[in-house]
Amino acid sequence: MPAIESPDDHPRLPQPSKDVPAFSPSTISVVFVLGGPGAGKGTQCANLVRDYGFKHLSAGDLLRAEQARPSSEFGELIKGYIKDGKIVPMEVTVALLENAMRDEIEKGNTKFLIDGFPRKMDQALKFESHVCPSMFTFFFDCPEEVMLQRLLNRGKTSGRADDNLESIKKRFRTFVETSLPVVDYFEKEGKVVKIDATKSPDEVYRAVKTGLKDRFQQRIGQ
Numbered sequence: 001m002p003a004i005e006s007p008d009d010h011p012r013l014p015q016p017s018k019d020v021p022a023f024s025p026s027t028i029s030v031v032f033v034l035g036g037p038g039a040g041k042g043t044q045c046a047n048l049v050r051d052y053g054f055k056h057l058s059a060g061d062l063l064r065a066e067q068a069r070p071s072s073e074f075g076e077l078i079k080g081y082i083k084d085g086k087i088v089p090m091e092v093t094v095a096l097l098e099n100a101m102r103d104e105i106e107k108g109n110t111k112f113l114i115d116g117f118p119r120k121m122d123q124a125l126k127f128e129s130h131v132c133p134s135m136f137t138f139f140f141d142c143p144e145e146v147m148l149q150r151l152l153n154r155g156k157t158s159g160r161a162d163d164n165l166e167s168i169k170k171r172f173r174t175f176v177e178t179s180l181p182v183v184d185y186f187e188k189e190g191k192v193v194k195i196d197a198t199k200s201p202d203e204v205y206r207a208v209k210t211g212l213k214d215r216f217q218q219r220i221g222q
Contacts, residue, residue: 022098023132028105030132031212033115034183035140037171038147038154039197040204044140045113047205052212055109059117062096063088085170087178090123098131120178121185136215137186138208142197144172 031054033041045056060082067078074092081088101112114134118124128134151168186192193211197204 021128021130021132023101023105025133025135028101028110028112028132030112030114030134032117032134032137032186033113033140034117034119034137034179035195035197036142036144036147036175036179037168038150039140039142040150040201041115041138041140043201044138044195044205044208045115048113048208048212051209052111054111054113055104056113056115057097057100057104058115059093059097059119060115062100063093066092066096083167085167085174087119087123087174090120090126093117094123094126094131097127101131118179118182119175121182124182124185134186134191136191136193137183138211139183139187139192139194140197140204141194146198147172 033045035041042058045054045058048054049056063078063082066072067075067082069075072078078088078092097114097117104112118127148168152165155164183192187194193215195204195207195211199207
């Protein structure tokens with residue numbers, strides 16, 4: 001399987017060199033949503049979509065959709081990375097997100113929750129410099145043993161290839177080694193809202209709403 005050396009090699013996912021990001025944070029709002037596998041990110045994103053009109057973009061869902069697209073050049077590559085619990089090459093994920101955002105902006109959507117991304121520092125830096133600087137990151141903090149039980153329960157009905165014990169453990173390792181440094185980086189910039197994800201979904205959502213309102217009030221104040 002050939003390695004992805006450059007997005008220029010794949011015209012369906014163009015990422016030309018840019019002097020400025022594709023979208024301005026003065027016209028759109030980007031909120032990253034991070035947390036270990038099974039931390040409850042999807043549930044809370046659904047709540048925010050329902051109540052605040054965000055467009056929810058899941059990096060994982062975009063990758064799975066691209067994997068399933070019959071004419072995709074990246075289907076087998078993505079499948080292999082997901083099965084092994086590894087992170088898909090940055091160029092593919094960032095380009096899929098930019099394309100999805102452009103489609104939604106054309107429909108009039110300007111508020112985005114980007115779920116499960118960025119999972120590595122290179123993804124974070126590439127997205128912020130080439131697509132759009134984020135407003136802040138929700139980090140759903142949850143112990144590994146709690147997430148493991150949630151994922152094993154979900155795996156009974158989800159049909160997802162990565163909801164099995166071996167893949168889950170690989171995903172945990174990947175998250176700790178590559179995604180937590182992203183959280184630390186944004187935290188040092190004052191751009192993280194940490195949420196205790198061990199509580200009930202309703203309690204978690206109350207904390208999410210408080211964090212969201214605080215951040216948007218800060219933005220309006222600026």
